[in-house]
Amino acid sequence: MDSAAVEIDGSVMEGGGQILRISAALSCITGSPIKITKIRAGRSQPGLKAQHMSGLQLVSELCGGTLQGAAMSSTDISFNPGKIQAGNYTADTHTAGSVCLLMQVSLPCALFANGNSKICLKGGTNAEMAPQIDYTVKIFKPIVERFGVHFDCDIKMRGFFPKGGGEVLVTVNPVKELLPVVMTERGNITKIYGRAFVAGVLPYKLAKDMSTAAVRTIRKEIKDLYINIQPLQEKDQAYGNGNGIIIIAESSTGCLFAGSALGKKGVYADKVGIEAAEMLLRNLRHNGCVDEFLQDQLIIFMALAKGTSRIRTGAVTLHTQTAIHIAEKLTQAKFSISKCGDERSSNVSYLIECEGSGAVNPHL
Incomplete structure (x- = not known):
């Protein structure tokens, strides 16, 4: 292992798998070797789980890197990246581990390859403690495309807890460099729609119960918009049993927000609908331009972009602060967070600014 490896404490701040994902992706893109210790130290089951291992192995394959210590429950890993190569890759958690989290670690790397990459991700498409695949396609994808990112996401099969069995095919086009993004004006909410599925x-x-309860909850606060949440029965495209809901709000300036929830054994369907609706409403009360879940997912792209990005958000989450901490450690990016004065909303909003590192794809 290169003695100049950047040492990263995996237990700092949020202390979860996100530290691994951002560190591994940035190591792969910048070519800096890393050593991560105390991985998920504060969790009830510390160390690597199936989904973290699959993600690390996928990144290592993408760049022909050397990965040491990647075993179940391991709390220390070392990674020495090679050159990122386009190609066909597969990552399989063999559990309901989230395919969206596998995409989070691999997508930024594939952008700096020497051609198009096809990445087949297997596991849970709608999993707890992770974005649902619908969120990734409907919210994350259109916003991240503003950075100049282009990828397709084909949902072959949905998979749920505890079996997994979902499959998503992601096709990524390389970029020369990423563009900075400015999202500071929300405008008005113009559309609310979604899907409630079994x-x-x-x-x-x-x-139907999830959809009805969600609409009823939103109506209490937003009275003048038509709300269209489609109830759907998925027979052929799903492996195992599951139910859930995602509700999306669009603004006049193209901002996107979501609330989502998954059904659990013994939880009434209307409670699932209400949970998703309340999450959406909470993210509409501040006058920010992204919701609490997109916030931290954009940090790596802001850090890599060439130029200054500015994104207005609600309260800055610990996940976001952790992402900024790792991005500043592994790139030349400089972030600042300031409070915004706001007449339109009693809730405080914040401006996250980043002078990006201007990463360049050496192949293009």
């Missing part, structure tokens, strides 16, 4: 043997009535 899969497997679960009755269609659950989807």
Whole structure:
């Protein structure tokens, strides 16, 4: 292992798998070797789980790197990256581990390859403690495309807890460099829509109950918009049983927000609908331009872009602060966070600014 490896404490701040994902992706892109210790030290089951291992192995394959210590429950790993190569790759968690988190670690790397890459990701498409695939396609994808990122995401099969079995095919086009993004004006909310789904043997009535409860909850606060949440029964494109809902709000300036929830055994369907609706409303009360879940996912792209990005958000999450900490450690990017004065909303909003490092794809 190169003695100049950047040492990263995996237990700092949020202390979760996100530190691994951002560190591994930035190591791969910048060519800096890393050593991560105390991985997920504060969690009930510390160390690497299946989804973290799959992600690290995928990044290592993408760049022909050397990965040491990547075993189940391991708390220390070393990674020495090679050159990023376009190609066909597969990562399989063999569990309900999130395919969206696998995409989070691999997508930034594939952008700096020497051609198009096809990445097949297997696991849970709609998993707890991770973005649902619908969020990734409907919210993350259109916003990240503003940085000049282009990728397609084909949902072949949905997979749920505990079996997984989902499959998503991601096709990524390389970029020369990423553009900075400015999102500071929200405008007005113009549209609210979504999908409430049941899969497997679960009755269609659950989807209708989730949708009805969600609409009723939003109506209490937003009275003048038509809300269209489609109840759906997924028979063929799903492996196993599951139910959930995602509700999306669009603004006049093209900002996107979401609230989502997944059904669990013993939880009434209307409670799932209400949970998603309340999450969306919470993210609409501040006058920011992104919701609390997109906030931290954009940090790596702001850090890599050439120029200054500015994004207005609600309260800055610990996930976002952690992402900024790692991005500043592994790139030349400089972030600042300032409070915004706001007449339109009683809730405080913040401006996250970043002077990006201007990463350049050496192949293009």
